[in-house]
Amino acid sequence: MFLALNEMKHEKxxxxxxxxxxxxxxYLIFMxxxxxLGLAKENTAAVDSWQTQxxxxxxxxxxxxxxxxxxxxxxxxxxxxxxxxxxxPLVITKKNGADKQSAQLIGLKANQSIAKKVTLSxxxxxxxxxxxxxxxxxxxxxxxxxxxxxxxxxxxTYRVVGFxxxxxxxxxxxxxxxxxxxxxxxxxxxxxxxxxxxTRQFKYEHDNLKSYxxxxxxxxxxxxxxQNQTFAAMIGFLMVISMAxxxxxxxxxxxxxxxxxxxxxxxxxxxxxxxxxTVSQAILLMAVGxxxxxxxxxxTSLTLPEAMPFxxxxxxxxxxxxxxxxxxxxxxxxxxKLIQRVQPLDALN
Amino acid sequence: xxxxxxxxxxxxxxxxxxxxxxLKKVDFQASTGELxxxxxxxxxxxxxxxxxTGGLQSPSEGQVLINGKETTKLSNKERDRMRLEEIxxxxxxxxxxxxxxxxxxxxxxxxxxxxxxxxxxxxxHLLEELGISQLVHKFPDQLSxxxxxxxxxxxxxxxxxxxxxxxxxxxxxxxxxxxTVGQLFKDLATKRQKxxxxxxxxxxxxxxxxxxxxxxxxxLTQVK
Numbered sequence: 001m002f003l004a005l006n007e008m009k010h011e012k013x014x015x016x017x018x019x020x021x022x023x024x025x026x027y028l029i030f031m032x033x034x035x036x037l038g039l040a041k042e043n044t045a046a047v048d049s050w051q052t053q054x055x056x057x058x059x060x061x062x063x064x065x066x067x068x069x070x071x072x073x074x075x076x077x078x079x080x081x082x083x084x085x086x087x088x089p090l091v092i093t094k095k096n097g098a099d100k101q102s103a104q105l106i107g108l109k110a111n112q113s114i115a116k117k118v119t120l121s122x123x124x125x126x127x128x129x130x131x132x133x134x135x136x137x138x139x140x141x142x143x144x145x146x147x148x149x150x151x152x153x154x155x156x157t158y159r160v161v162g163f164x165x166x167x168x169x170x171x172x173x174x175x176x177x178x179x180x181x182x183x184x185x186x187x188x189x190x191x192x193x194x195x196x197x198x199t200r201q202f203k204y205e206h207d208n209l210k211s212y213x214x215x216x217x218x219x220x221x222x223x224x225x226x227q228n229q230t231f232a233a234m235i236g237f238l239m240v241i242s243m244a245x246x247x248x249x250x251x252x253x254x255x256x257x258x259x260x261x262x263x264x265x266x267x268x269x270x271x272x273x274x275x276x277x278t279v280s281q282a283i284l285l286m287a288v289g290x291x292x293x294x295x296x297x298x299x300t301s302l303t304l305p306e307a308m309p310f311x312x313x314x315x316x317x318x319x320x321x322x323x324x325x326x327x328x329x330x331x332x333x334x335x336x337k338l339i340q341r342v343q344p345l346d347a348l349n
Numbered sequence: 350x351x352x353x354x355x356x357x358x359x360x361x362x363x364x365x366x367x368x369x370x371x372l373k374k375v376d377f378q379a380s381t382g383e384l385x386x387x388x389x390x391x392x393x394x395x396x397x398x399x400x401x402t403g404g405l406q407s408p409s410e411g412q413v414l415i416n417g418k419e420t421t422k423l424s425n426k427e428r429d430r431m432r433l434e435e436i437x438x439x440x441x442x443x444x445x446x447x448x449x450x451x452x453x454x455x456x457x458x459x460x461x462x463x464x465x466x467x468x469x470x471x472x473x474h475l476l477e478e479l480g481i482s483q484l485v486h487k488f489p490d491q492l493s494x495x496x497x498x499x500x501x502x503x504x505x506x507x508x509x510x511x512x513x514x515x516x517x518x519x520x521x522x523x524x525x526x527x528x529t530v531g532q533l534f535k536d537l538a539t540k541r542q543k544x545x546x547x548x549x550x551x552x553x554x555x556x557x558x559x560x561x562x563x564x565x566x567x568x569l570t571q572v573k
Contacts, residue, residue, distance in 0.1 A: 002460055003446075010448035010488065263444045266405055268433025269461050270426065344432070345405045347440055 003274075004281035015285065018249055022289025023296065025242040026324060029235055030297040030317055036231035037316075038309030042171040043224050046106070047197070047214065049166040050083070050114045054203075055217045056196040059210045063220035065169075065195055072192035074207060081199035083112040084192065086182030091152035092175060099142055100152065103135075103175045107182025113199055118176070123162030129180055133162040135173035140306055151185070170221055171309070239327065247331030250282055254335035261339060262346035274339050279332050286328030290321035350417065351378035352511055352544040353402060358411035360397050360567075371397040372408070373567040379546050381511065384538040384557060387548040389564035395548040396516065398564060402546065403436050403514045404428045416511065433462050437505030437543075439515040444501050445489040452485040454504050467507050479503055479533070495526050502533065506541070513537055515547040519554060531557035 008015040041048075056076070061068035065087050075084070086107030093100050108115050115125060121136050123145050134143055143149070148157040158177070167174040183189050204211035212220075219225050261274050294317055304310050355377040362369045371394045379385045389395050400406045401413060404420045413420045415435055420428060438444060445454055458466055467475065476482035479499040489497055498518065505513060515534065519527045535557040538545045547554065548564075555561055561573035 002457065006453060007448040260446055263440065264446070265429075266403075266432065266438055266440070267444065268429045268431070268436070269457075270429050273461060343405075345400055347405070347438075347444065 001277075001280045001284075003277035004284060007277075008281065008284065014253075018246075018253075018285055019289050019292070021249070022242075022246060022285055022328075023292040025238070025245075026290050026293030026321070027296050027300075029238055029242075029320065029324075030293055030312075031300065032231060032235050032238070033317065033320065034297060034301065034310045034312055035308075036228060036235070037311040037313050039171065039231075040224070040228055041311050042168045042309045043221050043227075044218050045166040046118075046169045046174055047218065049119070050117050050197055051199045052197045052214045052217075053201045054198045054211050054213060056198070056204055056209050056211045057194075057217075059208050063212055063217060064222065065217075066222075068194050069186075070192045070195065070209060072190055074209060075192040076196070076204065076206065076209065078112070078196070079198075079200065081113050083114040083197050084109055084179055085114065085195050085197050086179050086186070086191070087169075087194040088182055088185055089172070090175070090185070092149050093152055094142070095148040095150060095157055097150070101138060101141055101143075102172055103138075104169045104172045105151075105182055105185065106169070106174050106176050107179040107193075108176060109179050114197060115176075117199075118167065119165045120162045121165050123160070126161055126176070126178060129178050130156070130158050131161045131177075132158045132181075133164050133176040134160055135167035135175070136163050136165055137168065137173045137306075139163055170223075239324065243324075243327040243331045246282075246286070246328055247334050250278070250332050251335045251338070254278060254338050258338065258342055259346070261342045262344060265342055265344035266347035271340055271342070274342070275336050278335055278339060279329060282328050282332035283325055286325040287321075290324055294318070294321060351380045352416055353377070353379040353546065354412075354414040354417075355402065356412040356414070358401060358408045358413065360394075360401060360406075361409045371567050372401070374411070375567070375569050377402075377562070377569060379512075379544045379560075381542050381544050382538055383544060383559040384535050385544075385546045386554055386558035386561045387546065387564055387569075388550065388552065388555070388561060389548075390550055393564045394567040395550070395564055397567075398569075399514055399516055399546070399548045403438060404432055433508065434465065435510050435512055437508060437510040437513045439498075439501050439505050439513065439518050441517045441520055445497060445504065447489050450486050450488055451481065451492075451500050454500065455507050458504065458507050462508055465509055467509055472503075472507060475503055475506060495522065495529075498522075498530065499533075502537075506537070506543075511544060513543050513545045515545070515549075517549050517551070518547060519549060519551045524553060527551065527553045530554075 057063060057068040058070055088105045090103055090105045091100050092103050110125060126133060143160060145160055147160045149160060150157050164176060183191050202211065264274060298312060301310055301312055355375055358372050358375040359370065360372040362371055387395055387398060401408050407421055415431060420431060423431060449457060455472060473482065479502065481496060481499050481503065484492060484496060492500065519530050522530065531554045534545050534547055537543045558573065563570045563572050
């Protein structure tokens with residue numbers, strides 16, 4: 001560490017450029033990770049806030065809430081933690097028809113689990129059928145408490161009585177209403193619900209209904225897996241390529257230092273000491289670059305627009321930094337081979 | 350008893366028709382308190398002689414004994430240890446790390462050799478003797494050639510080895526500086542009781558030597 005630290009302090013420009021490169025690569029990785037997690041959260045925020053463990057859907061719906069309908073006469077007996085959920089895509093507008101917004105109508109029963117789990121940032125839950133609670137994000141679109149809104153294509157108006165946190169499903173804001181509103185929209189009380197979301201872990205299969213774990217349900221959200229896999233592949237490739245680049249840089253740096261190393265070898269300093277100096281230098285470069293990029297990412301996240309889904313998961317980001325440090329250390333193995341070949345005799349040449 | 354002993358040392362480079370013999374059955378001894386000058390032209394085998402003596406390479410034939418221990422039979426690790434503890438090298442390139450200050454060059458020795466180095470008081474005295482005590486916070490590129498050379502000598506002495514091996518220490522120095530360096534090596538031998546071996550082609554160092562050995566075509570002839 002003594003050799004590594006002093007060399008870095010003396011060759012500030014040299015190593016400053018390498019740290020800058022590592023920082024920028026790690027920054028790019030963390031920004032991609034932030035976007036991936038942000039988008040993933042927008043897909044699952046509501047399901048997470050409902051503390052879902054199991055989802056019962058119509059077997060023919062291909063694990064897709066949009067396609068699932070459970071007839072009222074097929075509804076199973078509910079237990080504590082189970083909630084009937086009626087879901088329907090819709091477009092809302094202000095009373096005058098302005099500010100159209102795509103949304104997901106989620107019809108609930110007030111006495112069931114979900115209505116107790118969702119946290120309101122403002123207002124209260126609905127008491128009447130003509131009252132709704134909107135997702136927080138709709139506040140930014142000009143919606144506010146006591147506002148009258150309409151569902152596109154309908155004459156009836158609904159009054160906004162509250163705003164709920166973490167209320168997006170498939171990146172779309174939720175409009176919470178009574179289950180009867182959803183039933184009315186669907187065409188009558190013969191429609192029991194779209195699905196049953198439960199905070200319990202259990203298996204259920206009966207006639208046309210089947211239970212799925214939350215993980216399975218989330219993986220089948222439209223576009224969710226493809227999006228996450230794309231981001232994960234980008235991050236993975238970026239990490240491998242960047243580590244290869246850092247390995248090349250370390251190789252070139254080590255090549256430049258071989259005459260010095262030969263002199264040290266002639267003086268009796270062991271190969272092990274020189275290898276430790278090179279490896280500790282790689283660890284230092286990666287760690288400093290990683291920490292700087294985390295700070296840069298955190299600062300950037302403060303300046304991003306609300307509409308951009310971005311989430312920093314600190315344990316994951318720190319874990320990824322450690323992986324980068326480990327990969328960077330592994331990439332220093334190539335120059336280590338060079339050091340092992342240094343002959344003390346070279347000091348005289 | 351000699352500190353350095355070379356017995357019937359031969360060194361061959363290459364194979365077949367391209368085979369060259371750099372040293373031919375060389376015998377040599379050096380003792381504590383002596384300045385030995387190995388003098389000869391380029392290509393005479395000086396560097397091969399020095400590197401074999403210092404354990405930087407092995408001879409093709411013969412034995413090298415340092416303090417009575419045969420070095421040709423040592424492992425690489427043991428040879429590293431021997432160079433660290435028994436031999437101080439003063440190389441033509443001054444053997445200083447460009448990114449360490451003069452003070453840190455000594456700290457590096459402390460880190461790799463924990464015991465037996467000079468004390469801080471002894472180091473201070475040595476630096477004053479060499480006229481470089483005011484340069485401890487400077488980097489090698491902030492020093493003149495002569496200053497670098499004196500730092501390299503101090504660094505070689507800091508580990509307190511019984512043997513000092515120097516390779517062309519007066520290359521590119523003017524006559525006045527050669528006298529200073531010659532006297533310095535003489536003092537190392539006599540005052541500090543080291544066995545000093547200097548290989549050079551510089552005849553200006555001859556007045557300072559206790560023993561002078563000429564090397565030509567890989568063969569040694571003692572002339573003083």
